[in-house]
Amino acid sequence: PPLIHLAEYRPSDFLIDRVDLDVRLHPSRTRVTAMLALRPNPAGDPTAPLRLDGDELALVALALDGQPLPEDAYAVSPSGLVLSAPPRRPFTLAIVTELDPGANTKLMGLYRSGAVYCTQCEADGFRRITYFLDRPDVLSVYTTRIEADRDEAPVLLGNGNPVEAGALDGNRHYAVWHDPHPKPAYLFALVGGRLGHVATRFTTMEGRDVAVAVHVEPGKEARAAYALDAVVRSMRWDEEAFGRPYDLDVFNVVAVSDFNMGAMENKGLNIFNDKYVLASPETATDADYAAIEAIIAHEYFHNWSGNRVTCRDWFQLCLKEGLTVFRDQEFSSDMRSRAVHRIAEVRQLRARQFPEDAGPLRHPVRPTAYAEINNFYTATVYEKGAEIVRMLKTLLGPDAFRAGMDRYFAENDGRAATVEDFLDAFASVSGRDLAAFAQWYARPGTPRLAFRTAYDPAARTCDLTLSQSLDGGPPLVMPVALGLVGPGGALDADCPDLADGVYVLTDREATLRFRGVTERPVPSLLRGFSAPVRLDGALTEADHLVLLARDTDPFNRWQAGQSLALRLIRAGGPAEAFAEALGLLLDAEAPRDPAFAALMLSLPGEGEVANEIEAEVDPDAIHGARKALRAALGRALRDRLEDIEARLAEPVGTPYSPDAAAAGRRALRNAALDLLAAGDPQAGAARAAARLEAATNMTDRLAALGTLALIPGDAREAALAAFGARYADEPLVLDKWFALQATIPEPGTPERIEGLKRHPAYALTNPNRVRALVGSFAFGNPTQFTREDGTGFALVADTVAALDGANPQAAARLLTAFGSWRKLKKSRAVKAEEMLNRIKAIPGLSRDVADIVTRTLA
Ligand code: B3K
Numbered sequence: 023p024p025l026i027h028l029a030e031y032r033p034s035d036f037l038i039d040r041v042d043l044d045v046r047l048h049p050s051r052t053r054v055t056a057m058l059a060l061r062p063n064p065a066g067d068p069t070a071p072l073r074l075d076g077d078e079l080a081l082v083a084l085a086l087d088g089q090p091l092p093e094d095a096y097a098v099s100p101s102g103l104v105l106s107a108p109p110r111r112p113f114t115l116a117i118v119t120e121l122d123p124g125a126n127t128k129l130m131g132l133y134r135s136g137a138v139y140c141t142q143c144e145a146d147g148f149r150r151i152t153y154f155l156d157r158p159d160v161l162s163v164y165t166t167r168i169e170a171d172r173d174e175a176p177v178l179l180g181n182g183n184p185v186e187a188g189a190l191d192g193n194r195h196y197a198v199w200h201d202p203h204p205k206p207a208y209l210f211a212l213v214g215g216r217l218g219h220v221a222t223r224f225t226t227m228e229g230r231d232v233a234v235a236v237h238v239e240p241g242k243e244a245r246a247a248y249a250l251d252a253v254v255r256s257m258r259w260d261e262e263a264f265g266r267p268y269d270l271d272v273f274n275v276v277a278v279s280d281f282n283m284g285a286m287e288n289k290g291l292n293i294f295n296d297k298y299v300l301a302s303p304e305t306a307t308d309a310d311y312a313a314i315e316a317i318i319a320h321e322y323f324h325n326w327s328g329n330r331v332t333c334r335d336w337f338q339l340c341l342k343e344g345l346t347v348f349r350d351q352e353f354s355s356d357m358r359s360r361a362v363h364r365i366a367e368v369r370q371l372r373a374r375q376f377p378e379d380a381g382p383l384r385h386p387v388r389p390t391a392y393a394e395i396n397n398f399y400t401a402t403v404y405e406k407g408a409e410i411v412r413m414l415k416t417l418l419g420p421d422a423f424r425a426g427m428d429r430y431f432a433e434n435d436g437r438a439a440t441v442e443d444f445l446d447a448f449a450s451v452s453g454r455d456l457a458a459f460a461q462w463y464a465r466p467g468t469p470r471l472a473f474r475t476a477y478d479p480a481a482r483t484c485d486l487t488l489s490q491s492l493d494g495g496p497p498l499v500m501p502v503a504l505g506l507v508g509p510g511g512a513l514d515a516d517c518p519d520l521a522d523g524v525y526v527l528t529d530r531e532a533t534l535r536f537r538g539v540t541e542r543p544v545p546s547l548l549r550g551f552s553a554p555v556r557l558d559g560a561l562t563e564a565d566h567l568v569l570l571a572r573d574t575d576p577f578n579r580w581q582a583g584q585s586l587a588l589r590l591i592r593a594g595g596p597a598e599a600f601a602e603a604l605g606l607l608l609d610a611e612a613p614r615d616p617a618f619a620a621l622m623l624s625l626p627g628e629g630e631v632a633n634e635i636e637a638e639v640d641p642d643a644i645h646g647a648r649k650a651l652r653a654a655l656g657r658a659l660r661d662r663l664e665d666i667e668a669r670l671a672e673p674v675g676t677p678y679s680p681d682a683a684a685a686g687r688r689a690l691r692n693a694a695l696d697l698l699a700a701g702d703p704q705a706g707a708a709r710a711a712a713r714l715e716a717a718t719n720m721t722d723r724l725a726a727l728g729t730l731a732l733i734p735g736d737a738r739e740a741a742l743a744a745f746g747a748r749y750a751d752e753p754l755v756l757d758k759w760f761a762l763q764a765t766i767p768e769p770g771t772p773e774r775i776e777g778l779k780r781h782p783a784y785a786l787t788n789p790n791r792v793r794a795l796v797g798s799f800a801f802g803n804p805t806q807f808t809r810e811d812g813t814g815f816a817l818v819a820d821t822v823a824a825l826d827g828a829n830p831q832a833a834a835r836l837l838t839a840f841g842s843w844r845k846l847k848k849s850r851a852v853k854a855e856e857m858l859n860r861i862k863a864i865p866g867l868s869r870d871v872a873d874i875v876t877r878t879l880a
């Protein structure tokens with residue numbers, strides 16, 4: 023597929039100031055009349071034709087300044103509409119198009135999710151509604167009139183504020199919405215359908231009274247209460263933390279069941295995958311509640327970081343996504359435990375972004391070329407993009423960071439901005455030169471940070487040498503939070519190079535001298551994971567044990583445990599010392615901070631272990647070694663784990679609360695169950711079955727089922743069957759059940775999945791179902807996905823092939839599971855390559871899948 027390059031960016035030759043839309047909803051023949059107020063862009067080419075984007079549209083009529091256009095004045099092609107000699111003055115174009123929402127399986131543009139009409143326009147779906155300048159630097163003021171059958175779509179929602187509504191003949195009705203804030207087309211949205219809702223009001227810091235509502239499938243209103251509360255908390259937090267008030271009279275969230283990703287930040291009308299809205303104790307886990315809170319916040323925060331200030335072009339995607347992820351992470355940290363949340367963020371980064379950055383799909387946080395932009399909504403753009411913002415805050419300190427954010431919003435409000443605009447705001451408020459720091463946006467790959475220490479007990483000095491590398495290129499600006507720790511705790515040593523415990527490494531190598539070091543120190547580096555790098559360890563087991571027990575930085579205590587576990591998984595050896603240290607930690611932390619203690623008990627995932635291995639990755643060996651370590655820990659810690667299990671049992675009748683403290687207790691108790699079962703599967707199966715029986719909420723029920731799922735036998739099969747029957751009418755719960763079975767690390771799993779594909783609730787047309795069943799297998803079952811007989815790869819490849827025609831975006835995303843194929847043991851890699859080549863050879867492949875397969879094989 024042809025590439026689009028950042029270097030070739032040119033402003034649009036035309037601008038569209040106003041858009042008046044009239045949308046007459048119909049299941050198969052929806053008619054859209056667009057009235058566009060156009061004018062030549064002073065910054066564009068004054069001789070250029072007018073090229074409007076279009077995709078799978080039927081053009082019904084076209085008029086310029088009210089006059090129908092003669093046929094030789096324009097040309098229609100599959101990619102759009104071209105006027106060869108447009109006026110060189112302001113003019114209007116009236117365009118009538120017809121589309122078939124019911125046949126729109128790509129879930130881009132206007133489509134139907136069940137009986138609900140909805141839209142998804144980012145990145146380039148608006149061109150599937152009408153012909154348009156579908157690029158983020160064309161900002162227009164929209165007025166949308168929606169008309170529909172009253173029974174089919176009693177609720178009609180648009181961007182901005184409602185201005186008018188009324189009845190029409192023939193059981194039809196209409197609503198008019200006006201959005202005063204100029205926006206790019208990707209933020210357009212409308213919804214029409216039978217929906218119930220929950221609502222509240224919020225008064226902004228400016229005194230604006232906002233009607234807030236969450237719309238869901240009728241009958242599920244009670245499950246929207248948590249999401250509604252999360253909206254209000256997000257609104258308040260963005261005022262307190264960033265001084266950003268909401269700017270319309272209404273804020274609507276709509277949940278739909280067929281959606282390609284998590285949610286979408288359309289102006290005043292966020293549309294969500296229902297998985298990230300609907301929650302009840304009986305159907306959602308603590309993790310679901312946390313994800314709902316985070317995604318509601320994320321989309322809401324986009325109102326400023328993304329909507330008020332948008333992106334000049336899609337290369338700048340991290341400008342809104344990395345920044346907004348950072349903002350939602352800060353929000354969640356404030357709502358929950360900061361340390362625990364930081365650990366969760368880093369786990370996610372390592373599980374998803376590190377492998378991406380080390381494989382064929384690697385790209386800079388700001389890419390310089392793409393074939394299909396929808397393939398760049400990646401962990402690198404989002405998660406690594408957020409890490410860059412976090413580093414900026416660490417470098418500048420909280421006050422200058424906040425001042426820079428204020429400057430950025432003030433200078434770019436109503437504009438389509440770039441990464442340079444963002445950095446300029448911070449440079450100007452702080453007086454700092456951020457040119458070298460900007461390299462983080464440009465260079466792909468995970469940098470390495472290495473260190474060595476030289477301790478002189480007589481002089482009481484310790485020299486700490488840090489060195490960095492990334493593909494042999496120039497050094498990056500790397501904030502390294504650090505300190506020294508001794509067997510008695512943090513050492514109070516003096517180092518003039520540190521500011522607030524942070525050293526900013528700008529050279530390839532630097533040596534810091536600490537004075538007044540009274541005992542042999544262990545360096546605690548990259549506290550709080552202050553930069554997204556790999557730390558090459560020169561620490562001994564004893565050093566890690568010191569950090570695990572004594573570091574003042576909770577992230578690095580957790581990290582020390584992870585490092586010890588990684589060592590044992592990779593090299594084997596006795597686990598006694600590690601188990602003993604974990605035991606002491608549990609004694610201290612389990613009563614104090616159960617969520618943290620639970621994280622200490624969870625070992626690095628199989629993917630994280632694979633990250634550490636350069637080549638010839640053998641997922642079976644990793645799985646076996648990890649399982650053995652878990653078994654050893656389960657046995658060694660048995661008494662303590664049993665004690666935790668007993669102590670943390672909730673008194674019968676305790677009502678469920680999704681708050682962080684209660685969730686932390688459940689997490690620890692369930693982690694204890696899981697580790698106990700690893701140590702003694704027979705007793706574990708009985709224990710898990712009993713816990714399953716006694717569970718009063720989905721968190722505990724699913725955790726017990728998950729433990730049981732790893733222990734083959736009749737008890738497991740019976741429990742799975744009972745769970746499937748109990749939730750037969752709850753698709754979001756069945757997704758958990760699909761995912762759990764798809765990740766069983768046993769040879770029978772591909773066959774089990776084939777069986778589940780025939781389950782009445784499974785549908786290739788629903789992205790949640792496919793992700794749950796096939797996506798969980800591809801991304802979460804390394805031993806079976808990469809099997810030497812190739813059946814795992816084939817299962818996923820067949821799904822990609824079956825899905826591509828209908829939903830290319832979903833197909834392409836699934837295909838990224840092959841990203842690390844080259845690192846696999848040869849016998850597995852050849853099978854992956856064979857499958858990739860088979861996909862590549864399919865005629866008529868979508869651009870989305872063609873792009874991923876080509877890059878993966880390159
Ligand atoms: N901005 C959307 C993602 C759109 C994906 C388009 N393929 C959701 C978000 O990041 O908030």
Ligand code: ZN
Binds near residue numbers: 320342343
């Ligand atoms: Zn986003």
